[in-house]
Amino acid sequence: MASNLMRAVQFSKYGGGVADLKHVEVPVPTPGKDEVLIKVEAASINPIDWKIQNGYARPLLPRKFPHIPGIDAAGEIVKVGSGVQSFKAGDKVVATLNGGGALAEYAVAKEGSTVSRPSEISAAEAAALPIAGLAAHQALTQNAGLKLDGTDPKTNILITAASGGVGTFAVQLAKLGNAHVTATCGARNVDLIKSLGADEVIDYKSPDGKTGKSPSGRKYDTVIHCTTSTPWSTFQANVTPNGKIVDTTPSFGTMWSIGLKKITFSKQQLSTVLTDPKKENLEFLVKLVKQGKLKPVIDSTYPLSKVQEAWTKSSDGHATGKIIVEP
Template identity: 75%
Template sequence: MAQNLMRAVQFSKYGGGVADLKHVEVPIPSPKKNEVLIKIEAASINPIDWKIQNGIARPFLPRKFPHIPGTDIAGEIVQVGAGVDKFKAGDKVVATLGNGGALAEFAVAHSDSTVPRPPEVSAADAAALLTAGLAAHQSLTKLAGLKLDGTDPPVNVLITAASGGVGTYAVQLAKLANAHVTATCGARNMDLVRSLGADEVLDYKTPEGKALKSPSDRKYDIIIHCTTNIPWSTFEANLTSKGKVVDTTPGFGTFMSVAVKKITFAKKQLLPLLTAVKQENMDYLVKLSQAGKLKSIIDSTHPLSKAEEAWAKSIDGHATGKIIVEP
């Protein structure tokens, strides 16, 4: 391989799925002003990555084809662009990429979307943390209004799909907020979810799980909804009078429901999450991981040469925690 080229995986059109992923050699990008070039040690795949391939953000993303997908990486800075004074070559970091580029050997990240990675946090754990961890954090704090320092009065929180990427972090963060956590997941993952701190765990395939009914007959102040196809009526029956449902994967129907509830002045709220990349949130999550207070659950690790396997596993939708790709 020529010195100025790198291995990468691209797709060339909307809707091509796994079959459209191609292994290529492309030029190593150069950092522009306020950017850093990172040698990637680990990247994680999020459902939004293949949803973008399916056209969910058409025509805005990707900005052009062919496109190298993925946004969450951890690695080592090898070059800094003009105006970057917070980082230097050799620094270990974790970063999120605004325009994709994670399924490669190198990527360019904005310095404001990059935070230091301490040696106690592995590359895989750090890469897993970003999109999913930010979604869990902002669902509980920005939308649900919880403090994660244990100073809030006790609240009852339900987390659906608690063994998935967002769910595994949401369980742990909710416990930091002094919450009683009820969680749903598949039967095979119930012990794992308990180990993350959930007080009650429901098999989502049972009648009780489908009804979201707390074993201790609690009503929920907050529901962090990390899956799809649960009707509002099911949530409403289990909420306190001013309960909130945070939808971490909002679609058109969610926004329509929000509009209707505003018109009718409903006290029970449906809140769509639009995750924001905030450096202070990223740094907070990494430091929690460093302190052993936030664990990344890794479903599987795949070499870049077999990125199609990781892509297909994510599309299948039954991963426990996060899927990692390593160059």
């Protein structure tokens, strides 16, 4: 490091929006005992980043203002804490950051949230993986109970907003689990979602798309719901009596509905995904990418100097796959 300062992007309050994203120079962070310092080569923007800015997690996050956002980062380790055993300077890695910090030239990550990045995987591909990939993995395996080794009997799954960050991963992972996948997306992305393995793809603006009705008349064992624009209850009529609806973008209304369904003893199960960034799961996803079994879909790449444009595109909700920022 030629200087002890780095370029970064910060916001200073809740609700400031893109206008409150400021380009600053701040000291390079120092890794703690169990942390690594990463020279960031690529970061990705997730909806949770701008939701945190809007106060979604207040008062827990941010821990203080001003705040450097960004949870997904890929790059090269330049320094390790005294207790770190798994990594050394020069190692290429991908990490989930505890509380943010990825939209900068350097970022600190916990050793336990950092995994090695094989040379076959670019920094941009790796940065696209953590939060969106882990949410899709958790929704399918933990919430829906799908085995991704293909040993389960064929199950029928509906994935809404399949062209988004979580959706593109969910389609591919569900196919690894031997599922029959019906997906909804915009008309412009139908061919893409078919190429990722979906068996049926519906334009979400069509009559069937609005209810998730399968063209082949199938009832769904599981719905992986990846959008806030349509309530999960829209799809209930097309779910089996014992089916599962997994909401990856839960609202207060979803939480209330979960409690109500338990009270009314409905056999249909409604659950939410609050992503738990487990290291072993991220390692599993990285392995799949290396093997060519999982492909991160990248919508666009922006330099850090144009992070406002990337932020706006993410918050508009029409990105296909992931939005990447490169310092």
